[in-house]
Amino acid sequence: MKKLVINTSDAKSVINKNIYGHFSEHLGRCIYGGLYVGEGSDIPNKAGMRAAAVDALRHIRAPVLRWPGGCFADEYHWMDGIGPAGARKRMVNTHWGGVTEDNSFGTHEFMELCEQIGCEPYVNGNLGSGTVREMSEWVEYMTGDGLSPMSELRKQNGRADPWKLKYFCVGNENWGCGGNMRPEFYADQYRRYQTYLRSYGGNKIYKIACGANSFDYDWTDKVMANATRYMDAISLHYYTVPFDWRDKGSATDFGEDAYYMTLQKGLRMEELISRHLGVMDKYDQEHRVGVIVDEWGAWYNVEPGTNPGFLYQQNTMRDAVLAALTFDIFNAHADRVVMANIAQTVNVLQSVILTEGDKTILTPTYHVFDLYKEHQDATAVSHWIESDEVGAGDAKVPRLSATASIKGGTLTATITNTSATENASIDCELIGVGKALPPENICGKVLMGAINAMNDFDSPDKVTIKSLEGIEATSVGAGNCANIRFTLPACSVAAISLKL
Numbered sequence: 001m002k003k004l005v006i007n008t009s010d011a012k013s014v015i016n017k018n019i020y021g022h023f024s025e026h027l028g029r030c031i032y033g034g035l036y037v038g039e040g041s042d043i044p045n046k047a048g049m050r051a052a053a054v055d056a057l058r059h060i061r062a063p064v065l066r067w068p069g070g071c072f073a074d075e076y077h078w079m080d081g082i083g084p085a086g087a088r089k090r091m092v093n094t095h096w097g098g099v100t101e102d103n104s105f106g107t108h109e110f111m112e113l114c115e116q117i118g119c120e121p122y123v124n125g126n127l128g129s130g131t132v133r134e135m136s137e138w139v140e141y142m143t144g145d146g147l148s149p150m151s152e153l154r155k156q157n158g159r160a161d162p163w164k165l166k167y168f169c170v171g172n173e174n175w176g177c178g179g180n181m182r183p184e185f186y187a188d189q190y191r192r193y194q195t196y197l198r199s200y201g202g203n204k205i206y207k208i209a210c211g212a213n214s215f216d217y218d219w220t221d222k223v224m225a226n227a228t229r230y231m232d233a234i235s236l237h238y239y240t241v242p243f244d245w246r247d248k249g250s251a252t253d254f255g256e257d258a259y260y261m262t263l264q265k266g267l268r269m270e271e272l273i274s275r276h277l278g279v280m281d282k283y284d285q286e287h288r289v290g291v292i293v294d295e296w297g298a299w300y301n302v303e304p305g306t307n308p309g310f311l312y313q314q315n316t317m318r319d320a321v322l323a324a325l326t327f328d329i330f331n332a333h334a335d336r337v338v339m340a341n342i343a344q345t346v347n348v349l350q351s352v353i354l355t356e357g358d359k360t361i362l363t364p365t366y367h368v369f370d371l372y373k374e375h376q377d378a379t380a381v382s383h384w385i386e387s388d389e390v391g392a393g394d395a396k397v398p399r400l401s402a403t404a405s406i407k408g409g410t411l412t413a414t415i416t417n418t419s420a421t422e423n424a425s426i427d428c429e430l431i432g433v434g435k436a437l438p439p440e441n442i443c444g445k446v447l448m449g450a451i452n453a454m455n456d457f458d459s460p461d462k463v464t465i466k467s468l469e470g471i472e473a474t475s476v477g478a479g480n481c482a483n484i485r486f487t488l489p490a491c492s493v494a495a496i497s498l499k500l
């Protein structure tokens, strides 16, 4: 029996709902054929958006969607994607698969998609190959409310009112695909470009600087040293690659060694966030600047027979556990991690949705977003979990991980059992709850399966959320605390809600 202690009266930070954000790029079948099927499609859609994907994203209350890239962002010229669809420029998507990009999904379509999902748009501007004017005019086009050339153009294209746009990032991975810049050079470019991102009318742009690749603390140091006062947040990208970049390993065909190795590498997110925050502290003692992990997730070899440039991979319980552990890290840093965006929403990398023709399925990772959704905008409360290590060979990870938060009088505790083979019995003590909770106030759900259990187009519901049976509420103990006891199956993620 392992102990979990939750102190319901020790409030921490509010967990920004945007930690549960998404990222969708013009890459493979994420936008085209995935989220966007076109109005003429036989696949059920509204204004061209795949209805099943929109419904699924609404269900998990997707709070924010980043677009159009990724590496694509620094090659994207937004004017190519406005105006009558048939007259839009066609180009080659040189980064991803060399396929034709017909620009039928552009600014208007992205904003429509966000409106349908009910999420905030997060736009990534082109610094690498675009001009200051182009970036400035894009913001004017989307948000300009007065008489101006770009708001007139928007009106001509059928949208009278400006959109509300808060989140805007100046370039993507400018240390790599976004121009191979040195951090000092990027910082100067950032200062210049952001100057012309105007806030029109009631719209205020929240400016995001391109941050580091994984462990590159020098990038954070130099960009912060030179540009802190011009930014609201800085990004960070980290992908979990079980082996190495040349052979990343299969998404589905793996054993316990690769399972634990993946989790162990994923858990390095904690070190990354702590150390980048430490560097930021040198230049931002008041903690005004937030961190946005706008690309994270597992990256495996593509599914056999698929276009290597499309980054299509399946998704298993390993990914579900990885997502839960990652959320626990973000939630623990909720005072400074203001957003995160999984890469990517549909059909690319650690997707929450996979599609094949008219079929749409939800991945194990999707269900973790569902289990964690009550943490959105809830207040984290302190917890302590008794946890030894489990693993294979050198790859060791904590057996258990958790987040606890309170919103509207309900406590949500999400708990993960990383062990591939062993169930875990938990005795959970709720400090600050001086009464035994009646059974009707307690509800448990669980996602579980073998480490490589997955959903596919023939069996879409193999891995889904089930009710967690057998939660026992014990009477108020000696410490005047309510207790509950339950068992977590091996390789599982659970959410328990308690009406206090």
Ligand code: AHR
Binding pocket: 025, 069, 070, 071, 072, 172, 173, 295, 343, 344, 349
């Ligand atoms: O998500 C796939 C790619 O990974 C993105 O385009 C890029 O920003 C990162 O390297």
